[in-house]
Amino acid sequence: MKRISSVASLLALSVGVAVASTAPAYAATDRSGAERLNIPNSSVCKAGRTVLEGMVAGPGGQLYIIFSKGSAGDPVLSRWVRDGSAWDGASWTCAGAPISMPELGHGNDLAYHPNYLGSGPALIATQGSQSAFPSDDVTIVHLSANGSVGAREVVRLPVGNISGLCYSATAAGGAGKYAARRLGSLWTHPGAGSLTSGWTLVKSTLTSHDNRSDQGIDCSENYVWNTKSINDSTPDTGWNWVYQYNWSGGDVESDIGIPANNLTDEVEDITHIGSEFFIAINRNGGSADSVKVLTE
Numbered sequence: 001m002k003r004i005s006s007v008a009s010l011l012a013l014s015v016g017v018a019v020a021s022t023a024p025a026y027a028a029t030d031r032s033g034a035e036r037l038n039i040p041n042s043s044v045c046k047a048g049r050t051v052l053e054g055m056v057a058g059p060g061g062q063l064y065i066i067f068s069k070g071s072a073g074d075p076v077l078s079r080w081v082r083d084g085s086a087w088d089g090a091s092w093t094c095a096g097a098p099i100s101m102p103e104l105g106h107g108n109d110l111a112y113h114p115n116y117l118g119s120g121p122a123l124i125a126t127q128g129s130q131s132a133f134p135s136d137d138v139t140i141v142h143l144s145a146n147g148s149v150g151a152r153e154v155v156r157l158p159v160g161n162i163s164g165l166c167y168s169a170t171a172a173g174g175a176g177k178y179a180a181r182r183l184g185s186l187w188t189h190p191g192a193g194s195l196t197s198g199w200t201l202v203k204s205t206l207t208s209h210d211n212r213s214d215q216g217i218d219c220s221e222n223y224v225w226n227t228k229s230i231n232d233s234t235p236d237t238g239w240n241w242v243y244q245y246n247w248s249g250g251d252v253e254s255d256i257g258i259p260a261n262n263l264t265d266e267v268e269d270i271t272h273i274g275s276e277f278f279i280a281i282n283r284n285g286g287s288a289d290s291v292k293v294l295t296e
């Protein structure tokens, strides 16, 4: 925000638009980089749903994105494949119409496991959100080897309602590991075995800023990446945040800022392909949703 270009400033002045000078509540640096996918509300890949809820990268760098009608629910799951051309704002195209999937619930977060309980690739969707739609249930969405969507089943977690869940196949020395979060609590689970038992509460006092809502999380070999979005209590100068924790919930980096642009942009999830991380942004007021690179 502070690095608005002189060209943009001159343009803003020339058309009489005030350039905002209000400082954010925290010493944030904008870490949202180039846009890799722009999804207008008119996109057939959203089937009339305007709220981006969760996103994860699956087999072959495909993206899976949940869209809903917000508090009215009615979620769909969309699958996006690389279009093979330029790495730009249309880097993926949707593979056919999205699938109506009521069993996703609120669909706040998506995780990916390449071999869930030895039965092949699967997505795992949290049905609950932080407060408005609490749920102990996650929905397993089985995938074929090429990533197409198959049967669903619901699993109840013993840790209570959660807002985020992720899996890393490279964590724990390659044995794989899950993480789940709600508010200040972080649980982990070994990569093998049923999700109905075997969870460990590793921290109940995660670092966080106030006036934000839990959103999707991502796991990598050594870290758990948490997104926190603006909510109804956030001041209009407030930002979204990404928190990088270690697997014990200790702080690695806690001030990764994603601008909210006067509460228009709401971070919903984070995922990665190789070493490149992406953030999913639900944009309010009729603006196109967006997937952007998280910059170093």
Ligand SMILES: [Ca+2]
Pocket (backbone or CB within 6 Å): 052, 053, 054, 107, 108, 109, 215, 216, 267, 268, 269
């Ligand atoms: Ca979300």
Ligand SMILES: [Ca+2]
Pocket (backbone or CB within 6 Å): 054, 055, 056, 109, 110, 111, 165, 166, 216, 217, 218, 269, 270, 271
């Ligand atoms: Ca996620």
